[in-house]
Structure formats: C-alpha cells, structure tokens
Amino acid sequence: MPRVDVREMPPPERHTEIHDAFAEMDGGEVLEVVNDHEPKPLFYEMRAEVESFDPDGYEVEREGERTFVAQFPKQ
Numbered sequence: 001m002p003r004v005d006v007r008e009m010p011p012p013e014r015h016t017e018i019h020d021a022f023a024e025m026d027g028g029e030v031l032e033v034v035n036d037h038e039p040k041p042l043f044y045e046m047r048a049e050v051e052s053f054d055p056d057g058y059e060v061e062r063e064g065e066r067t068f069v070a071q072f073p074k075q
Contacts, residue, residue: 005034007067015042019050022072027052031072038068046072 004021006014014035022031033039038060046053057073 001030001032003032003034007034007036015045018042018072022046022050022053022074025074027074029074030057031074033070033072035068035070036066038062039070043070043072 002021002025004018006017009017018031018033025031033042035042043055043058047055052075054073054075058071060068060070062068
C-alpha cells in the first residue's frame with residue numbers, strides 16, 4: 001500500500017505531494033496518508049476534483065494525539 005507521511009512537510013506542499021502519489025497508483029490501490037490532523041479538507045478536495053477517488057471507501061483512524069492515518073482508495 002503506498003504511504004505518504006506529510007507531518008513534517010510544510011502545509012503548502014502537502015496536497016501536491018498527496019495528489020502526485022495518488023495519480024501514480026493503479027485502480028484498486030489505496031493511498032495511506034499520515035497527517036497531524038484529520039484530513040477532512042483533503043477528503044472534500046479529492047471528492048470534488050479527482051474522478052478516480054472512491055469517497056465511499058475513505059477511512060481515517062486517530063493513532064495518537066497528533067497522528068491521523070487516512071485511507072484514500074482509487075477506483
């Protein structure tokens with residue numbers, strides 16, 4: 001499963017990095033994104049702008065005070 005940890009990246013670079021990683025995946029794969037906050041804005045952005053994103057399969061788990069792991073599936 002492809003994984004992108006953006007916790008140490010400057011915020012303006014995060015969405016670009018995630019979109020690039022998502023674009024490189026094949027259909028049926030899931031991108032795991034590790035973030036320091038729940039990535040709801042990214043979810044809404046992906047749902048609105050990325051046709052191959054499967055919003056029904058999106059999941060997020062809190063793994064600590066500042067660690068969230070989200071699953072972004074590609075159709």
